[in-house]
Amino acid sequence: MLSQILQRIQGPGFPGHFFALASGALLPFSFAPYQIWPLQFVSLAFLYLSVQQLTSKQALWRGWWFGFGLFAAGVSWVYVSIHFYSHTPMALAAFMTLGFVAGLALFLAIQTWAFQKWFQSKPYAPLSFAAIWALGEWWRSWFLTGFPWLLIGDPHVDTWLGGYAPILGVYGVSFLVALSAAYAVVFLPSLKQDMNSKTLSNPTKWGVALYTAPWLLGGILFQINWTTTDGDPIEVVAIQGNIPQERKWLAEEIYPTLEKYREASEQNWDADVILWPETAITVLHHQAKEYIKFLDESGKEHKTALLSGIPYQQQQSEDYPGAFHNTIMGLGEGSGLYHKRKLVPFGEYMPFPDSWRPLLSFFNIPMSQFMQGQTSQLGLKVESEQHAYSIAPFICYDVVYPDYVAEQSRDSGMMVTISNDAWFGASIGPKQHLGIARMRALENGRYLLRSTNTGITALMNDKGDIVAQLPQFEFGVLRAEAEIKTGNTPFNIWGSNLILGLMTCLLLAVTWLDRKQSVRRSDLKPNQTQ
Numbered sequence: 001m002l003s004q005i006l007q008r009i010q011g012p013g014f015p016g017h018f019f020a021l022a023s024g025a026l027l028p029f030s031f032a033p034y035q036i037w038p039l040q041f042v043s044l045a046f047l048y049l050s051v052q053q054l055t056s057k058q059a060l061w062r063g064w065w066f067g068f069g070l071f072a073a074g075v076s077w078v079y080v081s082i083h084f085y086s087h088t089p090m091a092l093a094a095f096m097t098l099g100f101v102a103g104l105a106l107f108l109a110i111q112t113w114a115f116q117k118w119f120q121s122k123p124y125a126p127l128s129f130a131a132i133w134a135l136g137e138w139w140r141s142w143f144l145t146g147f148p149w150l151l152i153g154d155p156h157v158d159t160w161l162g163g164y165a166p167i168l169g170v171y172g173v174s175f176l177v178a179l180s181a182a183y184a185v186v187f188l189p190s191l192k193q194d195m196n197s198k199t200l201s202n203p204t205k206w207g208v209a210l211y212t213a214p215w216l217l218g219g220i221l222f223q224i225n226w227t228t229t230d231g232d233p234i235e236v237v238a239i240q241g242n243i244p245q246e247r248k249w250l251a252e253e254i255y256p257t258l259e260k261y262r263e264a265s266e267q268n269w270d271a272d273v274i275l276w277p278e279t280a281i282t283v284l285h286h287q288a289k290e291y292i293k294f295l296d297e298s299g300k301e302h303k304t305a306l307l308s309g310i311p312y313q314q315q316q317s318e319d320y321p322g323a324f325h326n327t328i329m330g331l332g333e334g335s336g337l338y339h340k341r342k343l344v345p346f347g348e349y350m351p352f353p354d355s356w357r358p359l360l361s362f363f364n365i366p367m368s369q370f371m372q373g374q375t376s377q378l379g380l381k382v383e384s385e386q387h388a389y390s391i392a393p394f395i396c397y398d399v400v401y402p403d404y405v406a407e408q409s410r411d412s413g414m415m416v417t418i419s420n421d422a423w424f425g426a427s428i429g430p431k432q433h434l435g436i437a438r439m440r441a442l443e444n445g446r447y448l449l450r451s452t453n454t455g456i457t458a459l460m461n462d463k464g465d466i467v468a469q470l471p472q473f474e475f476g477v478l479r480a481e482a483e484i485k486t487g488n489t490p491f492n493i494w495g496s497n498l499i500l501g502l503m504t505c506l507l508l509a510v511t512w513l514d515r516k517q518s519v520r521r522s523d524l525k526p527n528q529t530q
Helices: 002-010 014-030 039-050 056-074 078-085 090-118 125-140 154-158 160-196 202-221 251-266 285-302 353-363 396-400 402-409 429-444 490-494 497-529
Strands: 234-240 273-275 305-313 324-332 337-339 380-383 388-395 414-419 448-452 458-460 466-469 476-482
Touching (some): 014 056, 039 056, 039 125, 056 090, 078 090, 090 125, 125 160, 125 497, 154 160, 154 429, 160 202, 160 402, 160 490, 234 251, 234 458, 251 285, 273 414, 305 388, 324 380, 324 388, 388 396, 388 402, 396 402, 396 414, 396 429, 402 490, 429 448, 429 458, 458 476, 466 476, 490 497
Parallel strands (some): 234 273, 234 448, 388 414, 414 448
Antiparallel strands (some): 234 476, 305 324, 380 388, 448 458, 458 466
16 A cells, blocks of 8 residues: 555656645745744655656656645745735735746756756765755745745754754755755665664664764754853843834824834833834935934933834935935944845835836835845944944845845844834744744854844844744834854855855765766676676
């Protein structure tokens, strides 16, 4: 019975595709908010097993069905934003969501096709499978602006494999997860045979050792503190305004919103840093001069750095007059402006604006023509009697890009990120976003303070653990102690270059070994005929 099921799963027809779809849909449950990370190994092991007997073309379709299940279950929360908040008709919103999911599934299709075509029959196939998986995640993180979501290394902030994150980054952890899953398919049958015979053979013993070694080493690496604490802890505050998304940009809500944040800050001027969410101030920077001046003077008087999100329009004296930015600014003891670098396509800007401009009013997207910030931005600084340090700022989507965050946070004292995840309602999207932010804190060995409009507002330490957190959809003020860090993790310095180089060398080595074995087999054939 079991062998018949395996034959159907590994076959080229619909039963195999259906199981791939279901297996892909299982994978998102390993991420926040569920965090059932062992499901990753079941899901990926099935994918590895199911392509063994397929042609490369059949494997492409198998990978596409797996990817469709993965993204349909994992990121279909974009429908909430498109339909409920942009008021797109239900049928069109569903069609757009399905198109988005189907497009993302192509990444998995190409990965599976490449593995089956070039590496499935080569030596050390599990290593090749893992390398191609991690390279595929990296490719997805930048191609067409990138979508580095549902990277399988993210949930391992809470496992021993997370010990590799400050060295190899999330793609390195993803490589080890995929390797564990693929190796299980190769290793478990021999283990089962040995258990039936009630004796472990030497190959099985070596297999157990090789399987567990990366996990044990990761546990050891987790104990290393790559950055050091500079001085006494500081008091940080993050305010969660909980302004309903459907009312956030209404003219009559401007004054009540500004007063809500001002009053919450008045009660916390004794803190070192106060952080407001993305576009907490809902008028343009130059239209709120008096309000900003008051906040700046109050911050200086109380020796507090106030950091707030605000929409910014460049003036005639600046480089791009009239251009809009999604910005975070420093006031009081804080200084500097940071314009968001990683904009959301069709959310914060429209590609090919002349062609798509009529859609802006149709989709009802406020502030949807932001301009990307320049690469040479200096970030934010805090200068007080007790501390002087830089803060690496990130706005919403910025924080999901591993290499960008590593580059920006290098030599900084701490990191902050602001967001407005109200666009995604009560879906799993905001919870996944928090999980991704935790990995950034671990990779870079720094505290990360996160302030959002409706949640989830939280403080994470340098190990990615949540120190304090506010519940969603409630007004609240998070107050906790954070540490200023000095030094850099290896990932801060190298980024993903190290793991990308290692995986490329691995695939080249596998190709070389395969050719060497082919030469040996061809040399033996004449002798065999004699």
